[in-house]
Amino acid sequence: xxxxxxxxxxxxxxxxxxxxxxxxxxxxxxxxxxxxxxxxxxxxxxxxxxxxxxxxxxxxxxxxxxxxxxxxxxxxxxxxxxxxxxxxxxxxxxxxxxxxxxxxxxxxxxxxxxx
Amino acid sequence: xxxxxxxxxxxxxxxxxxxxxxxxxxxxxxxxxxxxxxxxxxxxxxxxxxxxxxxxxxxxxxxxxxxxxxxxxxxxxxxxxxxxxxxxxxxxxxxxxxxxxxxxxxxxxxxxxxx
Numbered sequence: 001x002x003x004x005x006x007x008x009x010x011x012x013x014x015x016x017x018x019x020x021x022x023x024x025x026x027x028x029x030x031x032x033x034x035x036x037x038x039x040x041x042x043x044x045x046x047x048x049x050x051x052x053x054x055x056x057x058x059x060x061x062x063x064x065x066x067x068x069x070x071x072x073x074x075x076x077x078x079x080x081x082x083x084x085x086x087x088x089x090x091x092x093x094x095x096x097x098x099x100x101x102x103x104x105x106x107x108x109x110x111x112x113x114x115x
Numbered sequence: 116x117x118x119x120x121x122x123x124x125x126x127x128x129x130x131x132x133x134x135x136x137x138x139x140x141x142x143x144x145x146x147x148x149x150x151x152x153x154x155x156x157x158x159x160x161x162x163x164x165x166x167x168x169x170x171x172x173x174x175x176x177x178x179x180x181x182x183x184x185x186x187x188x189x190x191x192x193x194x195x196x197x198x199x200x201x202x203x204x205x206x207x208x209x210x211x212x213x214x215x216x217x218x219x220x221x222x223x224x225x226x227x228x229x230x
Contacts, residue, residue, distance in 0.1 A: 004158070033218075042119075042204050042220030043159065090158050103149075104218075106158030 002027060004093050004107035012113045013081050021076045021110045025093030032074040033104065034066060035090040043090055049074055050096055078112075086114045117142050119207050121221035129229060130197060136190040136224045138205030146209035148181055148188045153202045153223065162203075163190075195228045202226070 005024045013019050025032050031050045035043035045058035049068035068074045072093075078085055088111050092104035120139045128134050138148065147166055151159035165172045165181045165188065172179045178191040192199050205221040 035220075040222070042121075042206075042222045044220070045218055092158075103161055103164065105161070106151075108156075108158050111156075 004091055004105050006089075006091050006107040006110050008110060009108070010111045010113075012115065014115050015081055015083060017081050017114075018077065018079045019081060019112060021078075021089050021091075021112070023074045023076070023091030023093075023107060025072050025074070025091075026105045029093035029095050029105070030072050031094045031096045032068060032072065033092045033094070034074070034076045035092065036060070036085075037088040037090055037109070039087075046076070081114045083114050086112060088112075117207065117219055119205055119219050119221040121203075121205055121224045123222060123224070125225040125227060127227045127229060128195060130195060132195055134192040134195045134199065134226055134228070136203050136205075136226065138188040138190065138221055140186050140207050144183045144186070145207040148179070149206040149208060149218075150177075150179055150188075150190050151204040151206060151220075153204055155202075159204055192226075197228045197230055200227050 004026050007022045023032055033048040034046040036046055037043045046060050046064055047054050047066055048056040052068045063079045065077045088109040090109045091107045094104045118141045122137055144167055147164050149164045150162045152162055153159040163172055163174055163177055163179045165179045169181060176193045180189045202223040202225045204223045207219045
């Protein structure tokens with residue numbers, strides 16, 4: 001049983017560019033959350049998708065957008081990249097009705113560097 | 116706004132001793148507190164969850180306590196081993212004034228166990 005997978009592993013972009021990160025949830029999971037983790041910090045919640053809709057959103061600008069597909073996989077898009085967007089982007093999947101409630105399984109992350 | 120505070124200083128202890136990590140939160144109590152382990156370059160791995168109405172939870176060498184009066188959770192690793200060396204993250208989940216699915220992470224405490 002594959003866990004959460006993310007692609008690509010690493011990515012280098014320049015300021016102003018756009019980037020798309022991808023996530024496949026753990027088998028059987030229907031909810032995907034995205035986090036940004038800066039060096040030395042804890043993950044910061046970006047947004048959560050369930051049933052192909054954004055259900056929750058953290059304090060991130062509209063430059064950050066996402067999508068969830070019918071097979072539960074998800075994409076994170078970031079437009080007009082800034083240097084401060086450099087971070088590890090984590091995807092986490094969960095089963096919305098599972099117990100313990102909200103146990104999440106994280107992927108290995110995508111390391112984004114903005115030059 | 117709600118804040119989750121973990122000791123940012125690294126904790127260095129001798130193998131075999133008990134490691135105790137602290138997580139404090141402000142404002143409202145969460146519905147749950149979760150503890151994760153994160154190794155360098157990897158995504159967090161879920162360890163334990165404790166509910167608002169629980170005082171203590173154990174899993175093998177791990178123990179978590181939750182004191183809503185002190186607004187604090189303690190995470191203990193007994194008989195510590197060098198393999199326990201990692202960053203440990205506390206996560207505040209939901210609560211009376213927040214969506215049940217909103218998760219706020221602390222910045223983590225790095226634990227080093229010396230042989």
